[in-house]
Amino acid sequence: xxxxSILLAAGLGKRMHSSLPKMLHPLLGKPLVLHSLEAVSGxxxxxxxxxxxxGAEAVQQVVGAAFAGQxxxxxxxxxxxxGHAVLQARALLEGQADQVLVTFADMPxxxxxxxxxxxxxxxxxxxxxxxxxxxxxxxxxxxxxxxGENGRVLAIVEEAVATPEQLAxxxxxxxxxxxxxxxxxxxxxxxKASPKGEYYLTDLVGMAVAEGLPVGSFVLPxxxxxxxxxxxxxxxxxxxxxxxxxxxxxxxxxxxxxDPDSTTVESDVTIAEDTVxxxxxxxxxxxxxxxxxxxxxxxxxxxxxVGENCRIQYSxxxxxxLGNDVSMGPFCHLRPGAVLGDHVHLGNFGEVKDSILGEGTxxxxxxxxxxxxxxxxxxxxxxxITCNFDGKNKNPTEIxxxxxxxxxxxxxxxxxxxxxxxxxxGSVVTRDVPDGTLVMGVPAKPREAKKEx
Numbered sequence: 001x002x003x004x005s006i007l008l009a010a011g012l013g014k015r016m017h018s019s020l021p022k023m024l025h026p027l028l029g030k031p032l033v034l035h036s037l038e039a040v041s042g043x044x045x046x047x048x049x050x051x052x053x054x055g056a057e058a059v060q061q062v063v064g065a066a067f068a069g070q071x072x073x074x075x076x077x078x079x080x081x082x083g084h085a086v087l088q089a090r091a092l093l094e095g096q097a098d099q100v101l102v103t104f105a106d107m108p109x110x111x112x113x114x115x116x117x118x119x120x121x122x123x124x125x126x127x128x129x130x131x132x133x134x135x136x137x138x139x140x141x142x143x144x145x146x147x148g149e150n151g152r153v154l155a156i157v158e159e160a161v162a163t164p165e166q167l168a169x170x171x172x173x174x175x176x177x178x179x180x181x182x183x184x185x186x187x188x189x190x191x192k193a194s195p196k197g198e199y200y201l202t203d204l205v206g207m208a209v210a211e212g213l214p215v216g217s218f219v220l221p222x223x224x225x226x227x228x229x230x231x232x233x234x235x236x237x238x239x240x241x242x243x244x245x246x247x248x249x250x251x252x253x254x255x256x257x258x259d260p261d262s263t264t265v266e267s268d269v270t271i272a273e274d275t276v277x278x279x280x281x282x283x284x285x286x287x288x289x290x291x292x293x294x295x296x297x298x299x300x301x302x303x304x305x306v307g308e309n310c311r312i313q314y315s316x317x318x319x320x321x322l323g324n325d326v327s328m329g330p331f332c333h334l335r336p337g338a339v340l341g342d343h344v345h346l347g348n349f350g351e352v353k354d355s356i357l358g359e360g361t362x363x364x365x366x367x368x369x370x371x372x373x374x375x376x377x378x379x380x381x382x383x384x385i386t387c388n389f390d391g392k393n394k395n396p397t398e399i400x401x402x403x404x405x406x407x408x409x410x411x412x413x414x415x416x417x418x419x420x421x422x423x424x425x426g427s428v429v430t431r432d433v434p435d436g437t438l439v440m441g442v443p444a445k446p447r448e449a450k451k452e453x
Contacts, residue, residue, distance in 0.1 A: 125214065
């Protein structure tokens, strides 16, 4: 049986009170629409169809960058309700699939496995339509599921038009459906406008019941998956729920979190076993952390690769690479392009940008290294600065293996310092230094041998 997928992402999102389309508001570092697309990808036999409307061009740009060529778009020019939105995909999908999975982009916590169970339920029961629901005490603006005495679904009544008796119902529509395709396309055009002038997809349930056709229901085993987003309060609730879900998965996989409630791990992050995350740690983007590391407290890593047995505390990294057995902090900053070899140590308040520090190199506190290539076993004294920017260009610095850079050395690039060289404390080095040479002073010059008396 062939399955198609339609994801609705055309809403205005007025309650967000934002110039940013609701579907692009970030949830745990990723736009809402991408969470929902990831959930449906791989379930359908055809590329998902995304119905866009408000902010369509911006939404298409974001989705196109993440799912290049894997998503088809249709435009709902007027927001006339969910039934009208689904109808916009008719030209693309009619006759192409036996059943259609319909989901909403502002329901980002629905899991792929749950949607697969929904599709399977539809196939097993042979219903014309199978819907999802949740049971709880927080309506969140969802429609109410009306059932008959035998427990069969009779209708879904939208909150805006529900009677007081219907508003008291505590089973809510979770807005994910699998519908027999030929029946759906025929009946979408028969929907009647609500008092608000909208065509509700949920009215298909009542139409099926009126025709004596079976309507299946699937109550979500985890009500959290039914959380939807109408405003920023809902967004914060979903962020908290998703963070807890991801943290629980990592802890079960062998990662220790001393305070999960203050630890944030985005969905594309990977962490190896026996790593410990201390409170107020935030792992962002495509950060990957090796085994037996200690990260935090108060540390943020963005798109950073960390080897094994590393210790990072009170620090920030961005697009950096760390080898094994690296220690850094507190209060270090690795900017894009920073690469630390194995056994590198960065003292407190050290900053590295677009530079390579070789194996075993130690960089003292209050130092800045930029646009530099530094060899193995180099000592960089406290207060060292690569003066790499001349007002127009960023200039490189090269330092050879086993060199000793004294405290408060200013390295004025472009500059090459050879192996086993030494700079005296407080030196301003403006010229290349040969291997094994000691320089000192302002400007730094080779030290002269003492004259014998």
